[in-house]
Amino acid sequence: RILILDCGSQFTQLIARRVREARVYSEIHPPTQSLEWIRAWNPTGIVLSGGPSSVTDEGAPTVSRELLDIAPVLGVCYGMQLIAHLEGGAVVGGGRREYGRAEVVVDEPSGLFAGFDQGERTTVWMSHGDHVEQVPPGYVATAHSGSTCAGFRHEQKPIYAIQFHSEVHHTVRGAEIIQNFLFGVCHCTPDWTPGHFIDQEVAKIRALVGDRQVICGLSGGVDSSVAAALVHKAIGDQLTCIFVDTGLLRLHEREQVERTMGQHLGMKLITVRAEDRFLTALAGVGEPERKRKIIGEHFIRVFESASEEAGKNAAFLVQGTLYPDVIESVSAKGGPSATIKTHHNVGGLPKDMKFGLIEPLRELFKDEVRNVGRELGLPEEMVGRHPFPGPGLAIRVLGEVSPYALDILRRADAIYLEEIRAAGLYPEIWQAFAVFLPVRSVGVMGDGRTYEHVIALRAVTSTDGMTADWYAFPHDVLGRISNRIINEVDGVNRVVYDISSKPPATIEWE
Numbered sequence: 001r002i003l004i005l006d007c008g009s010q011f012t013q014l015i016a017r018r019v020r021e022a023r024v025y026s027e028i029h030p031p032t033q034s035l036e037w038i039r040a041w042n043p044t045g046i047v048l049s050g051g052p053s054s055v056t057d058e059g060a061p062t063v064s065r066e067l068l069d070i071a072p073v074l075g076v077c078y079g080m081q082l083i084a085h086l087e088g089g090a091v092v093g094g095g096r097r098e099y100g101r102a103e104v105v106v107d108e109p110s111g112l113f114a115g116f117d118q119g120e121r122t123t124v125w126m127s128h129g130d131h132v133e134q135v136p137p138g139y140v141a142t143a144h145s146g147s148t149c150a151g152f153r154h155e156q157k158p159i160y161a162i163q164f165h166s167e168v169h170h171t172v173r174g175a176e177i178i179q180n181f182l183f184g185v186c187h188c189t190p191d192w193t194p195g196h197f198i199d200q201e202v203a204k205i206r207a208l209v210g211d212r213q214v215i216c217g218l219s220g221g222v223d224s225s226v227a228a229a230l231v232h233k234a235i236g237d238q239l240t241c242i243f244v245d246t247g248l249l250r251l252h253e254r255e256q257v258e259r260t261m262g263q264h265l266g267m268k269l270i271t272v273r274a275e276d277r278f279l280t281a282l283a284g285v286g287e288p289e290r291k292r293k294i295i296g297e298h299f300i301r302v303f304e305s306a307s308e309e310a311g312k313n314a315a316f317l318v319q320g321t322l323y324p325d326v327i328e329s330v331s332a333k334g335g336p337s338a339t340i341k342t343h344h345n346v347g348g349l350p351k352d353m354k355f356g357l358i359e360p361l362r363e364l365f366k367d368e369v370r371n372v373g374r375e376l377g378l379p380e381e382m383v384g385r386h387p388f389p390g391p392g393l394a395i396r397v398l399g400e401v402s403p404y405a406l407d408i409l410r411r412a413d414a415i416y417l418e419e420i421r422a423a424g425l426y427p428e429i430w431q432a433f434a435v436f437l438p439v440r441s442v443g444v445m446g447d448g449r450t451y452e453h454v455i456a457l458r459a460v461t462s463t464d465g466m467t468a469d470w471y472a473f474p475h476d477v478l479g480r481i482s483n484r485i486i487n488e489v490d491g492v493n494r495v496v497y498d499i500s501s502k503p504p505a506t507i508e509w510e
């Protein structure tokens with residue numbers, strides 16, 4: 001297992017992902033962890049990440065020199081400068097900044113560069129202001145870019161460093177370099193697989209729960225479904241899932257959850273039909289934040305009364321928290337302050353209920369969660385799902401929400417997604433959905449004039465939802481979608497496609 005010490009780079013999570021993609025387990029921790037803690041964690045290898053500081057800055061992330069003798073070490077960008085600094089090399093600022101694509105020349109085709117050719121030029125991603133002017137005594141350079149050192153290693157010990165970011169996609173042979181470290185240098189075993197993870201978690205959950213009862217709120221999304229399926233595999237009928245139909249779900253969504261989780265996997269599932277309650281509460285409300293607030297409050301109360309019954313004897317609550325939510329992150333400005341983001345979204349449970357939390361996915365990234373879900377037998381249409389916002393279709397019917405608008409939106413949205421799937425494009429899109437616009441426009445159908453609603457289509461690519469690009473559909477697919485929606489959904493005579501990126505627009509329209 002690989003310990004990644006986060007010196008504040010925006011790419012640190014990518015290092016963990018590349019390592020895990022090579023089937024080696026990895027965790028991210030702040031560099032302030034003590035040597036005793038690190039020894040007890042027992043890493044097979046240690047990675048020092050990049051970071052925005054200069055090694056000579058006051059309060060810059062640092063580690064003890066002794067760390068370099070605990071396990072093989074890989075320093076990336078700031079990590080390389082840190083090793084140079086600790087070991088008596090020279091790191092200087094300014095002058096030779098490199099940002100973006102660069103070419104590195106391999107001077108020593110072994111170690112991290114095993115499989116490369118002597119003198120090979122390879123495209124990498126650089127992002128540094130400081131550089132290593134002189135490698136430390138006892139070290140040799142392994143690569144350069146221009147007149148700058150781009151890599152070095154210790155002459156005897158397994159300590160390696162690179163100035164560029166091997167973890168980002170733009171570094172063409174970056175994955176190979178990381179694998180050379182994992183398997184060539186650290187001799188890791190590639191045994192981190194979904195099956196292995198499931199066995200391990202099932203054993204842990206059984207030991208923790210014993211013969212007690214557990215409840216779980218299902219949203220129909222990937223995370224809560226996979227978390228529930230995993231806990232169900234461990235304890236079967238001791239788990240009760242609660243699913244709230246808010247009336248703001250997509251076409252046939254409740255039936256799909258009931259079929260998959262209830263009938264297919266055989267879970268104890270309580271469905272709460274609360275459509276009327278939500279639609280009544282939303283009647284006459286048009287302001288987006290107000291709509292969100294109303295939905296949030298009612299959701300809490302509905303879940304509360306449902307869990308009061310089901311959770312009477314429950315000792316634990318399952319949550320689909322993922323690794324990015326729990327990483328002890330080092331804020332870029334504040335140095336290694338190791339603030340832990342808490343996403344314990346247990347608000348809404350009765351105050352006098354005391355639950356332990358089971359968060360079986362808290363070590364996983366989204367793509368790993370999907371693989372675990374597949375291994376657990378969840379259908380592709382569930383594990384490959386696009387994200388769906390908590391307030392549901394209420395924020396995709398602009399302005400006031402009515403059963404009429406929801407009905408039109410559901411049918412248009414279903415056609416849209418059906419055509420995207422049929423064209424094989426669903427997996428490459430981050431999110432695709434239809435939006436109901438509360439305006440009408442003039443059209444002509446047959447011989448008559450129409451005056452009907454407009455449906456907007458949104459599809460974006462993104463890696464985390466923070467930034468997004470509009471998706472460039474093949475025109476024939478857009479044409480088919482528009483035709484079908486206008487022909488098959490009464491009340492719509494015009495379809496438009498949203499070509500705004502985020503920022504400045506957001507992904508959702510409200």
Ligand code: XMP
Nearest residue numbers: 292387388389390391465502506507508509
């Ligand atoms: P925006 O619209 O802010 O959306 O660009 C970014 C991502 O967050 C989702 N989203 C929400 N998810 N509750 C949620 O659980 C919400 O109120 C909410 N609003 C937006 C959105 O679907 C996208 O994936």
